[in-house]
Amino acid sequence: MPEGHTIHRLAADYAELLGGRPVRADSPQGKFADGAALIDGQPLTTAEAHGKHLFLGFDGIGWVHVHLGLYGKVAFGAGPAPAPVGQVRLRLAGRDGYAELRGPNACALITEAEKDAIADRLGPDPLRADAEPELARRRIAASRVTVAALLMDQRIVAGVGNVYRAEVLFRHGIDPYRAGRSLTRAEWDAVWADLVALMREGVRLNRIDTVRPEHTPEAMGRPPRVDDHGGEVYVYRRAGQPCLVCGAEVRSATLAARNLFWCPDCQHRPAAP
Structure with missing residues (x-):
């Protein structure tokens, strides 16, 4: 299972590639189709990590909560997103590239309150400025x-x-x-x-x-x-x-x-x- 540094790196990569601009969102696999439809065309405003949890924020809509688990992976690419290959749970595409999420343990659209509840269950993260x-x-x-x-x-x-x-x-x-x-x-x-x-x-x-x-x-x-x-x-x-x-x-x-x-x-x- 990826350790916390990997998740913080993913948050930074999402923010750099897709942050601040509208994204196209889809779920070729279909398991996150409803969530993808809600964030499609909306800007990715925030990407952050807490421990092994990744949160992608969309103002006014909520947060995409991702936990990779043992088998989850994220792949980034430049340019237009190609036709999906294999089981892609969530694909976000922007002007400069795309990100494909495969095999996560969790991928769900959650509210701010639900995000806070997850954070409240976690201990301090050595990579967060608010760690105690x-x-x-x-x-x-x-x-x-x-x-x-x-x-x-x-x-x-x-x-x-x-x-x-x-x-x-x-x-x-x-x-x-x-x-x-x-x-x-x-x-x-x-x-x-x-x-x-x-x-x-x-x-x-x-x-x-x-x-x-x-x-x-x-x-x-x-x-x-x-x-x-x-x-x-x-x-x-x-x-x-x-x-x-x-x-x-x-x-x-x-x-x-x-x-x-x-x-x-x-x-x-x-x-x-």
Whole structure:
């Protein structure tokens, strides 16, 4: 499932290509035909993201709410939109190009109140200017659940997925199995600041890179990572390989139905009091 940086990048791309001008809207697949008919010919006034949710605003009509889920994708093209190929849920076309949405988990025309209700269920998003990280800290500080599970809970921190979860915990030497309430304020402040920085870079580069300069392929004389997620990482999908920092074998386990990756030496669990 795409992480939050991807959704913020999509919002920026929609705004750049189609924002401020009337768009032609259709649903070749037919599943969003009624919604497309209502926004057809109207200007796209706003495009924004909150966590893994994308909102396309049309003044006086409402918001197109999109959640890509596991299989959803958006493709942008220049020039006139060609004849649709395959299952296109929503196509928006403007003067300079078009955007095609395929396979989302959700695509619905909603009201402002419904949009607010979705946002109210989400935790602070490191990529939003209105984020309140203290809300997330208080929830984490009160929980016996593992910090790894808490960071993936969209009600606590919106937009963080499996890659950012694994990488930010590694970068701060935090054992993923520690209880949330054991995290100190200093640790949380550092984790939040790092998420903000890493995810902003993710938006800029359109991929996830988390290794520090001294651990890049060029600096270490190692081959670059080859993975469909792209980017250079410390532990994500590196189970059984040597840690780039200490050389210990990166481990993997299943936690809350998701694969967890960590270095047992760099992220050692503190002794019980």
